[in-house]
Every structure is written in C-alpha cells, then in structure tokens.
Amino acid sequence: MSALELRPRLASEIVDGAFQLYRRHFSALVTLSAVVFAPYVLLQLLLVGGGDVVPSIAEMMILAALGWVFGSIADAAVVMSVSNSYLRDDPDAGGALRRTVSRLGTVLFAVAAKWAIIGGGMALALIAGSVISALVVGGTATAGSPPPTLLIGFAVAGLIFLLSLPLALFFWARYFAVPATVMLEGVGVRAGLRRSKELSRGHKRKVLGALGLSTLVLLVMQLALGAAFSLVPGPSVIRFLLGQSVTVVAYPVLSIISTLLYYDARIRKEGFDIEAMAGELGIPAAAPVEAPPA
Numbered sequence: 001m002s003a004l005e006l007r008p009r010l011a012s013e014i015v016d017g018a019f020q021l022y023r024r025h026f027s028a029l030v031t032l033s034a035v036v037f038a039p040y041v042l043l044q045l046l047l048v049g050g051g052d053v054v055p056s057i058a059e060m061m062i063l064a065a066l067g068w069v070f071g072s073i074a075d076a077a078v079v080m081s082v083s084n085s086y087l088r089d090d091p092d093a094g095g096a097l098r099r100t101v102s103r104l105g106t107v108l109f110a111v112a113a114k115w116a117i118i119g120g121g122m123a124l125a126l127i128a129g130s131v132i133s134a135l136v137v138g139g140t141a142t143a144g145s146p147p148p149t150l151l152i153g154f155a156v157a158g159l160i161f162l163l164s165l166p167l168a169l170f171f172w173a174r175y176f177a178v179p180a181t182v183m184l185e186g187v188g189v190r191a192g193l194r195r196s197k198e199l200s201r202g203h204k205r206k207v208l209g210a211l212g213l214s215t216l217v218l219l220v221m222q223l224a225l226g227a228a229f230s231l232v233p234g235p236s237v238i239r240f241l242l243g244q245s246v247t248v249v250a251y252p253v254l255s256i257i258s259t260l261l262y263y264d265a266r267i268r269k270e271g272f273d274i275e276a277m278a279g280e281l282g283i284p285a286a287a288p289v290e291a292p293p294a
Contacts, residue, residue: 008268009260011209018214018256021082025091029252032081032093033074037251040070041244045237072111076100076179078255083184086263103183110182110189114175117193122168169212173204176211180262199265206264210257218250 009017022029043066048055055063080096100107177196181187187195200207229242266272 006263006267006272009264011206014206014210014260014264015214015257018253018260021085021260022253022256025081025085028085028091028093029078029081029256030249032077032091032097033248033251035097036070036074036077037244037248040066041241044244045240049237068112069108072108072179073100073104074251075111075255076103076107076183078252079180079259080183082252082256082259083180083263086259100183103186106182106189106192107179110178110192113189113193114178117175118168118171121171122164124167126164169208170204172211173207174200176200176207176258177262177265180259184262199262199269203261203265203268207261210261211254214254214257218253222246222250 044063047059047063077093077097077100080099081091081093084096085091175193175196177199178192181192181195181199182189185192185195225246226243229239229246232239232242263272
C-alpha cells in the first residue's frame with residue numbers, strides 16, 4: 001500500500017486490509033517473528049523440555065518474564081515493519097528489528113505499563129465484585145433463608161466477571177496503540193500511553209471490533225491446532241515445536257491490525273492521509289503566518 005491509498009476504514013475493512021498486507025509480506029513478517037521467538041523457544045526447551053517436565057513456580061515466573069520480553073520485541077518489530085510496508089510497500093524487517101533494539105528499554109516498559117494498567121483495572125473490579133458478592137451473600141444468610149451454595153457460587157462468579165471484563169476491555173482499547181506510539185513517534189513511556197489514550201477517544205468500539213474478533217478467531221485456531229498436534233505420534237518435542245510454529249505464524253496478525261487502527265485514528269483525527277500525500281508530492285508544510293508589523 002502506498003501513501004496515496006491511505007484512507008479512513010471501517011473495522012471490517014481494517015481486518016481485511018491487515019490480512020491482505022499479511023499475505024503480501026508473509027515471508028518477511030513470519031521470518032521476523034521467527035527470529036525474535038527462536039531464543040524464547042530454545043529457552044523453553046531448556047527449562048521444561050518441550051512439555052516433558054512440569055515447571056516449578058520459579059521456572060514459570062522466568063518463562064513469563066521471558067515471554068514479556070520477547071513478545072514485546074516481536075510486537076514492536078512487527079509494528080515497525082508493518083508501518084514500512086503500509087507507507088512504502090517495503091517491510092524492511094531488518095531495519096525494523098534494529099530500530100526496536102535501539103528502543104528496547106522504552107518498548108519493554110511501555111508494554112509492561114500497558115498490561116499493568118489493564119491487569120490493575122481488572123483486579124480492582126474483581127476485588128469490588130468479591131466484596132459486593134460477600135455482602136449480598138452475608139445479607140441473605142442473615143435474613144434466615146440462604147440460597148443453595150451452588151447458586152451463590154454462580155452469582156459470585158457472574159458478578160465478578162461482569163464487573164471485571166468490561167473494565168479490562170476498556171483499558172485494552174484505550175492503550176491499543178502501544179507500542180505503535182512509542183515506535184513510530186519516538187516518544188517515551190508516559191507520552192506513548194497518553195498518545196494512545198487520545199487516539200482511542202471515540203474509536204474504542206472499532207478497536208474492540210477489529211482486535212476482539214480477530215483475537216477470538218486466532219485463539220480458537222490455536223486451540224484447535226494444538227489439539228490436533230497433540231495426536232501426532234513421536235517425541236513430545238516435535239509436538240511442542242509444532243505448537244510454537246503456530247504462534248510464530250499467527251503472532252504478527254494482531255500487530256498488523258493494531259498498526260492499521262493506529263493509522264486509521266490518525267487519518268480521522270489529524271488528516272494524516274493528506275499530510276502523507278503532500279509529502280509524496282513534495283509539497284512543503286504550510287509555514288506559520290506571522291502577524292504584520294504594527
């Protein structure tokens with residue numbers, strides 16, 4: 001896609017454009033994902049042996065930290081590569097990875113802050129839901145007619161879920177553009193979070209529509225393929241590597257969608273498409289008009 005094709009898109013058009021772009025630059029994007037995740041897969045093999053060994057709590061914490069590091073790198077590198085392909089039709093995967101490494105600290109802290117906010121909001125909702133449920137159950141028991149334990153359990157679970165999920169989705173949509181803001185605009189962690197918040201204003205439904213449905217489809221696909229690979233005869237390492245290959249291939253999709261959503265928000269809010277076309281045509285930005293002398 002060249003800059004002349006930049007235009008506002010519906011959520012369905014963004015998803016369709018993301019898959020078109022993914023097919024067009026499949027080898028570059030999947031290679032980039034594989035290069036980033038290869039050390040993580042190797043470390044998993046060393047720690048848990050491809051699923052043969054049950055990891056300890058310490059090993060699970062190590063794997064979670066490594067997943068955050070390598071996942072953040074892959075996300076940022078794919079965002080940079082997708083931006084290159086969207087604007088210049090050249091993914092430049094090597095340049096995208098070098099740019100990511102040069103801003104590694106900022107990317108890691110920005111992604112950590114994003115998920116800390118999402119997790120913190122969900123935790124607060126869970127706590128509030130637990131307190132409210134406890135009060136309701138306690139009041140019912142005091143009245144002398146306590147409902148069956150199973151119904152109480154369902155009521156508590158439903159209330160907690162209803163309270164926590166919308167808040168988590170709200171923050172997920174608010175900070176959808178992290179790490180795009182950090183990578184593509186070169187800002188810091190706090191500025192990147194604020195920038196994503198501004199870009200998401202008025203577009204959260206679109207973000208959830210594009211990212212939410214795609215995430216659900218990819219999750220179902222990974223579960224189905226994982227179940228199929230579990231039936232493959234042979235060493236467990238083979239099944240483990242097959243499962244990881246699905247992650248490597250599918251991982252760039254959500255980053256592509258996030259990047260296109262980022263540009264769509266900029267087009268609608270800031271006229272980025274006009275700015276990009278003017279840059280292609282060599283039209284300089286309008287100079288500020290100075291007031292005439294008195």
